[in-house]
Amino acid sequence: xxxxxxxxxxxxxxxxxxxxxxxxxxxxxxxxxxxxxxxxxxxxxxxxxxxxxxxxxxxxxxxxxxxxxxxxxxxxxxxxxxxxxxxxxxxxxxxxxxxxxxxxxxxxxxxxxxxxxxxxxxxxxxxxxxxxxxxxxxxxxxxxxxxxxxxxxxxxxxxxxxxxxxxxxxxxxxxxxxxxxxxxxxxxxxxxxxxxxxxxxxxxxxxxxxxxxxxxxxxxxxxxxxxxxxxxxxxxxxxxxxxxxxxxxxxxxxxxxxxxxxxxxxxxxxxxxxxxxxxxxxxxxxxxxxxxxxxxxxxxxxxxxxxxxxxxxxxxxxxxxxxxxxxxxxxxxxxxxxxxxxxxxxxxxxxxxxxxxxxxxxxxxxxxxxxxxxxxxxxxxxxxxxxxxxxxxxxxxxxxxxxxxxxxxxxxxxxxxxxxxxxxxxxxxxxxxxxxxxxxxxxxxxxxxxxxxxxxxxxxxxxxxxxxxxxxxxxxxxxxxxxxxxxxxxxxxxxxxxxxxxxxxxx
Numbered sequence: 001x002x003x004x005x006x007x008x009x010x011x012x013x014x015x016x017x018x019x020x021x022x023x024x025x026x027x028x029x030x031x032x033x034x035x036x037x038x039x040x041x042x043x044x045x046x047x048x049x050x051x052x053x054x055x056x057x058x059x060x061x062x063x064x065x066x067x068x069x070x071x072x073x074x075x076x077x078x079x080x081x082x083x084x085x086x087x088x089x090x091x092x093x094x095x096x097x098x099x100x101x102x103x104x105x106x107x108x109x110x111x112x113x114x115x116x117x118x119x120x121x122x123x124x125x126x127x128x129x130x131x132x133x134x135x136x137x138x139x140x141x142x143x144x145x146x147x148x149x150x151x152x153x154x155x156x157x158x159x160x161x162x163x164x165x166x167x168x169x170x171x172x173x174x175x176x177x178x179x180x181x182x183x184x185x186x187x188x189x190x191x192x193x194x195x196x197x198x199x200x201x202x203x204x205x206x207x208x209x210x211x212x213x214x215x216x217x218x219x220x221x222x223x224x225x226x227x228x229x230x231x232x233x234x235x236x237x238x239x240x241x242x243x244x245x246x247x248x249x250x251x252x253x254x255x256x257x258x259x260x261x262x263x264x265x266x267x268x269x270x271x272x273x274x275x276x277x278x279x280x281x282x283x284x285x286x287x288x289x290x291x292x293x294x295x296x297x298x299x300x301x302x303x304x305x306x307x308x309x310x311x312x313x314x315x316x317x318x319x320x321x322x323x324x325x326x327x328x329x330x331x332x333x334x335x336x337x338x339x340x341x342x343x344x345x346x347x348x349x350x351x352x353x354x355x356x357x358x359x360x361x362x363x364x365x366x367x368x369x370x371x372x373x374x375x376x377x378x379x380x381x382x383x384x385x386x387x388x389x390x391x392x393x394x395x396x397x398x399x400x401x402x403x404x405x406x407x408x409x410x411x412x413x414x415x416x417x418x419x420x421x422x423x424x425x426x427x428x429x430x431x432x433x434x435x436x437x438x439x440x441x442x443x444x445x446x447x448x449x450x451x452x453x454x455x456x457x458x459x460x461x462x463x464x465x466x467x468x469x470x471x472x473x474x475x476x477x478x479x480x481x482x483x484x485x486x487x488x489x490x491x492x493x494x495x496x497x498x499x500x501x502x503x504x505x506x507x
Contacts (some may be wrong), residue, residue, distance in 0.1 A: 001140065003119065003172035005091060006179065008032045013086035013114075014436040015039070015096035022048035022125055023151025024093055026055065027180045029076040030152075036080040036089065044364050045079045048338035052077065055152070061189050074404040078266035084455070087113055090409035093177075094144060096458035097122040103132045111137055116470035119169055121145035126196055127191045139164035145173050146193060147182075148451050155182045162189045175300065183194025183450055191256035194439050195451035197247060198458055200263045202414060203334050206234035207266035209418060215411040217286045218296050223409055223418040227372075229455040234422070235286040239279035241312055247273045262429055302395035303404035308332040309400070310339030311346045312361060317374040325377060329404050339363070342399055350372035350469055351420060353388045353413045366390050369397040372417040374465060374473075380407045412455060415480040424473040424486075430458030431489035431502060441503040459502040 010033045014025045017039035025035045025048070059065035079333055084094050092114060107120050114120075120131055123176050133142035144160025148208055156289050157180075159173045170186060177184035186195040192200070206220045221233020238246055245292045250265040257263055272278075272285070279285030280303055287293070309331050311319045323333050339345050345368040347357040354370040357363070370384040371377075385394050394410065404409040411418060430448065434441050445457020454461070471488055478486040495502055 001117070001168045003117075005172045005176040006330060007090075009034055010091070010176075011089045012038070013080065013083075013089040013092040014095065015083070015092065015110075016123075017044040017048035018095065019149055020147060020151065021093075021095035022052055023149065024095055024123065024147055025077055026052045026073070027151055027182070029073045031180050033076065035077045036085050037077055037469055038080040038083060038085065042079070042081065049074070049077055049079070054313065058218070060196065070304070078149070080171040081088055083109060083113055086110065087115075089114060089118060091119045091121065093121045093123060098124065100127050100131055102228075103127065104135050107132065107142065109287065116291050119172065121144065121173060123147060126192050126249055126256070127435050128191070129160050133164055140166040141169055143169045143173055144189065144193070145177075146185075146195075146228055148195070152449065156195075157182050157184055158193045158447060159184050159186050160189050160193055160260075160452075161186070161286065161446065165189075178454070179434060183446060185439060185447040187439045187447075188222055188437065190436070190438050191255045192249075194433065194444055194447040196253065197433055197438070198426070198430050198444065198448045199452050200250070200253060201427075201429045202230075202422060202452075203234045203238055204264065204266065205422045205425040206418075207268050208264075209414065209421060210335045211266055211268055213412065214414040215409070215418065219409050219411060219421075220418055222298070222407070223380060224422060225374045226407065227382065228419045228423060229375075231453050231455070239287055239289075240287035242279045242281045243269050243273045243285065244278050261483060262432075263426070264485060287501050298407065301408060302399040303400045304392070304395045305403065306331070306344035306393075306396040306400055307344060308340060308343045309335040310336070310343040312348055312357065312363075313337075315348045315350065315373070318340070321373060321377070322346065322348065322371070326400070329400070333399060341369070344369070346371055346391060347396070349415075349476070350374065351416050351424070351473030353415045353480065354384045354389070355413050356415075358386055367393050369394065370417070370501070371401070372419055373418045374417075374423070374469065376408065380409060382419065383408060383410045384413060384417055385410065386413055398480070415477045420473050421477065423461065424470045424477070426454075426458050426484075427462035427465070427470055427502070428474055428489050428492060431491035434459065434502075434505075435489050441505055445503065462492070462502045467492060467500075471496040 012028050012033045013036045014021050037045050038270050041172040056070040060070050122144050129144040133139035143165045148154035157177045159170050161170045174184040174396040210217050217235040221235050224230045225233045229410050249268040254263040272359050275282050280289050283289050311322050325332050345363050348371045349357045354446040358368040365386040365388050391490045445459050449457045474486050474488045
């Protein structure tokens with residue numbers, strides 16, 4: 001099969017005039033394609049074209065777009081009152097409701113209208129391209145072409161090959177994606193493809209942390225935003241995407257992977273969805289919204305300070321870093337092999353909890369706190385108490401680590417703190433995507449960085465944190481919980497043991 005989508009006036013049909021359909025129509029028209037836009041509701045097409053005009057008009061007002069180009073773009077988008085208007089289209093893209101029966105029925109209708117060599121592309125975010133194409137007479141011309149909302153701003157698109165998809169179809173969509181000014185990434189047909197698959201770790205592990213009563217959602221958001229460097233905390237992100245979108249995706253991917261523990265959803269989002277607390281769109285989610293919504297203010301840290309501090313020798317690098325930091329802050333750091341009777345005891349677990357560290361190292365759990373040293377300590381620090389850490393010791397530790405003006409989050413006992421748990425889960429899932437050869441390591445990092453706005457691709461993130469450290473964290477969490485959710489990916493395990501980068505492809 002030979003396919004060329006590079007003709008300047010390529011005719012493309014778009015079915016569905018919602019947010020995704022209108023976004024796809026806009027970027028196609030902006031690159032010179034002639035777009036025919038259809039929706040089962042004719043008024044939706046008129047509204048979509050008007051919305052595109054408003055969006056382009058704002059670009060003109062800001063000096064980012066010439067008025068002539070705006071007019072030319074709008075002129076290339078026309079309403080298609082019926083699917084028969086797509087008869088001579090070389091490509092038809094569907095962006096209809098995320099229901100497989102609806103998509104199958106649409107493609108079967110289109111097969112009776114378009115030429116035998118026309119390409120049919122689905123913007124599905126999580127449904128099987130193979131399953132969508134299965135009833136078609138020509139499944140080789142069906143592929144996934146998944147954009148992200150808002151399409152003009154999210155400059156990445158996944159090209160998905162179903163089991164029967166002709167390689168040339170995906171190649172042509174990759175080339176057209178570049179023509180749009182977007183970055184294409186290629187994936188095998190698996191639940192969630194790359195981005196929605198890799199994104200399972202961020203929200204689901206955060207929900208598990210809150211579900212265990214380790215800390216509140218605002219604490220998780222502060223740690224992940226300030227200490228780990230994410231643009232939005234996981235609960236801020238859930239409020240932005242809305243639970244009527246994100247929770248069904250969690251359930252769909254979990255079920256499609258036959259209840260894979262790594263993707264296990266949470267009763268927290270199920271309850272909030274049932275109660276209508278969807279996020280920004282409903283006026284309330286994990287946070288309140290609206291003009292009268294008051295921000296959640298972090299309380300001032302205690303002023304208490306310990307007389308002296310003893311730091312565990314279990315991790316030499318962490319001990320050295322903390323000794324330098326605390327001495328710089330004016331604290332008295334004990335040099336003995338064991339702590340004095342009145343010292344604040346600080347441990348530095350990787351994947352472990354404060355209780356286990358205290359017991360294994362023979363330390364007094366009432367005077368023990370743990371601190372997370374996996375992430376930088378310059379912007380926010382996370383302290384963990386044992387169930388019996390005295391309130392006085394807790395306050396002294398909080399006061400000490402906040403005494404130089406850096407914010408401190410105090411959480412309950414948890415294997416892996418907050419950032420360790422979430423980041424190790426993110427990296428581990430990405431490693432398994434690479435292990436399954438769903439996509440190349442480079443495409444995994446590129447898709448996640450552009451599609452989810454993470455500070456870095458998950459494999460590059462794992463390299464920066466240290467593959468062996470992450471392997472240690474996952475093994476410790478798996479040992480503690482006995483849950484296969486935390487089993488390390490073979491990709492991570494082998495590369496950590498060999499001292500290789502996580503982006504190193506298999507030979």
